[in-house]
Amino acid sequence: xxxxILLQSASLFRNGKMETMDFLYSGETISNIETSxxxxxxxxxxxxxxxxxxxxxxxxxxxxxxxxxxxxGGTEKHISWLSYDNLYxxxxxxxERQQIDPEILYYxxxxxxxxxxxxxxxxxxxxxxQNPFRGILPVKLISDYTLAHSVGNYSLDWGEGxxxxxxxxxxxxxxxxxHLAEGLxxxxxxxxxxxxxxxxxxxxxxxxxxxxxxxxEADKIAEKGASIVWCPTSNLHIFGKTTNIKLFLERGVNVxxxxxxxxxxxxxxxxxxxxxxxxxxxxxxxxxxxSTLFAMITENPRKAFRLGxxxxxxxxxxxxxxxxxxEKNASSLNVSDLHWKHIDLVVIDGYPIYG
Numbered sequence: 001x002x003x004x005i006l007l008q009s010a011s012l013f014r015n016g017k018m019e020t021m022d023f024l025y026s027g028e029t030i031s032n033i034e035t036s037x038x039x040x041x042x043x044x045x046x047x048x049x050x051x052x053x054x055x056x057x058x059x060x061x062x063x064x065x066x067x068x069x070x071x072x073g074g075t076e077k078h079i080s081w082l083s084y085d086n087l088y089x090x091x092x093x094x095x096e097r098q099q100i101d102p103e104i105l106y107y108x109x110x111x112x113x114x115x116x117x118x119x120x121x122x123x124x125x126x127x128x129x130q131n132p133f134r135g136i137l138p139v140k141l142i143s144d145y146t147l148a149h150s151v152g153n154y155s156l157d158w159g160e161g162x163x164x165x166x167x168x169x170x171x172x173x174x175x176x177x178x179h180l181a182e183g184l185x186x187x188x189x190x191x192x193x194x195x196x197x198x199x200x201x202x203x204x205x206x207x208x209x210x211x212x213x214x215x216x217e218a219d220k221i222a223e224k225g226a227s228i229v230w231c232p233t234s235n236l237h238i239f240g241k242t243t244n245i246k247l248f249l250e251r252g253v254n255v256x257x258x259x260x261x262x263x264x265x266x267x268x269x270x271x272x273x274x275x276x277x278x279x280x281x282x283x284x285x286x287x288x289x290x291s292t293l294f295a296m297i298t299e300n301p302r303k304a305f306r307l308g309x310x311x312x313x314x315x316x317x318x319x320x321x322x323x324x325x326x327e328k329n330a331s332s333l334n335v336s337d338l339h340w341k342h343i344d345l346v347v348i349d350g351y352p353i354y355g
Contacts, residue, residue, distance in 0.1 A: 002027040002350075003044055006037060010048035010323070011330040012313060013294060018331045023053055025319040028350040032315055048323060050330055051344060054294075055312035056119025056320035058142075058301035059269045060229045061208050061258025064109030064123045064133075068097045072263040077240040080183035082154050084238045088263060103133070109262075110137040114354050116268035117322040117343045122258070122305060124177060124208070126158050138353050140320075142305050145169070145206075150179040151195045152187040166200035175227075175305045176200065180207040181217075184239055192217050201226060206304045208258065210243050211235060218244075222251035227304035230296070232279045233272055234260035246284055249292065254303050257296040269297060270338045277336040290333040297335070319350040 004026040011018045012033070022037040023030070039045045072091045078084045088094055097105070113121045120140040123130055124147065134143050146165040149156035159165045162178065169176035180195065181188040189212050195201045203225035210217070210228050221228065228248055235242035248255055259265045259272050266272040273293055280288035299310035312320060323345035328334045345355040 003042065004031060006039055006043045006045045007053065007323075008037075008039075008045060008047050008049070010051060010053035012053050013291075013333050014313075016291065018052070018333060020330070021053075023048075023313075023321075025350060028319055030313065030315050030317050030319050033313060050325070052324045052326065052330065053313075054117070054322050054324060054335075055298045056322055056346070056348065057117045057269055057297045058256070058305075058307075059113055059116075059118045059121040059259055059297075060206075060256035060301045060304065061231055061260055062109060062113070062121050062123055062265075063125065063261035064106050064121070065102060065125065065129070066097075066261035066263055067105050067109030067112055068093070068100070068262055069267075070263075071237065073237060078183070078238055079185045080154075080188065081150070081179065081238070082183075084264070093263065106133045106137060110139040112262075112268050113139045114346055115340050115343065116270045117324065117338070117346060118269050119320040119322070119346065119348045120301075120307070122177065122301075124179075138348075140348060142307070144172075144174050145305070146172075146174055146176045148176075148178040148200075150182060151191045151198075151200075154187070161198075162195060162200035163198040166198070166202065166204065169204040170202070173306060174204065175206045176204045177206040177208070179209055181211050181213060182209040184212050184241070188212055192220060196220070204306075206256075209235065210248075211239060211241070213244070213247070215247060218247040218251050218253065221248070222253050227254040227256060227300070229256045229258045229304075230276065231258045231260040231265060231272075233275045234265035236275075236279070237264045242279060242283075244283075245280065254300050255296055256301045256304050257293070268340070270340065273297070273336045273338070290335055294333060294335050320348050322346050323355075 007023040024032040122142045146169040148162045149158040166176045181191045205226035208229040232242040302310045326342045
């Protein structure tokens with residue numbers, strides 16, 4: 001029988017504020033969360049006073065086969081993903097990394113995420129590429145989805161086409177994930193219209209980038225109940241600008257955060273959080289609330305990828321959580337200030353993976 005573990009006096013973000021709680025879990029499942037849980041001799045008990053316990057973070061967009069450096073592209077900016085992809089695929093960095101076993105790249109990507117407090121990652125790739133690595137990595141791969149590479153005249157041939165893939169997602173209760181408007185060209189600007197004509201825009205849609213969209217497109221995405229994934233580091237590196245994210249937030253769109261691949265994106269999700277906060281202030285002259293950033297890496301991706309209750313810290317749910325010692329006041333939420341050194345513990349399905 002698995003010995004229950006009682007974590008006492010942890011700071012948890014609940015009901016819009018940090019609260020001091022006891023956290024009990026046994027095996028893979030959370031058992032109880034209360035202000036005070038009596039300890040017993042059969043429990044392993046540990047004080048987390050002064051530390052913060054967060055649900056495991058979710059990286060909503062990565063390409064784990066591209067978990068390598070250095071970045072590719074320099075200061076050259078592009079108007080479409082294809083232009084950058086051609087440059088990237090012709091680079092010496094890409095040629096060199098193609099000689100590395102895919103399993104090694106997947107493990108590099110997994111650890112890159114785990115060290116940043118990520119317990120689940122969406123690796124945007126066809127299933128047959130990802131399947132050999134399901135269940136063997138130190139991070140969970142979100143593996144139940146339908147997909148398209150992108151929508152437009154030069155989309156890669158992933159899946160059975162957006163129309164059929166979206167219908168399969170609806171039927172099975174899965175997310176349908178695609179790059180959308182990854183660029184500033186006319187093809188990108190028309191991509192939402194293409195998606196809608198295919199009947200592939202709806203509550204199951206998870207749309208990555210949405211770079212050139214304005215109020216009309218934001219209204220349509222909000223009306224259809226779709227989610228979007230924001231990758232500001234990669235957008236700025238490739239295109240020199242990023243999504244007008246405030247449009248989507250003001251309309252109540254479910255916004256998630258992703259790193260994209262290492263050759264264009266951030267090194268890890270904690271770095272992406274800092275970039276997102278900085279970029280938002282630079283674009284709008286106001287702070288992006290910590291609670292909004294926190295939602296982008298916890299409850300919002302749980303909604304987008306249909307992972308169950310958006311509140312991951314509830315009795316009966318999986319024990320996926322992290323313990324952070326951010327050297328800040330225990331009553332304040334400060335995810336944008338987190339660094340690798342602040343991640344004390346990462347637990348996935350009740351097992352300590354890193355600490």
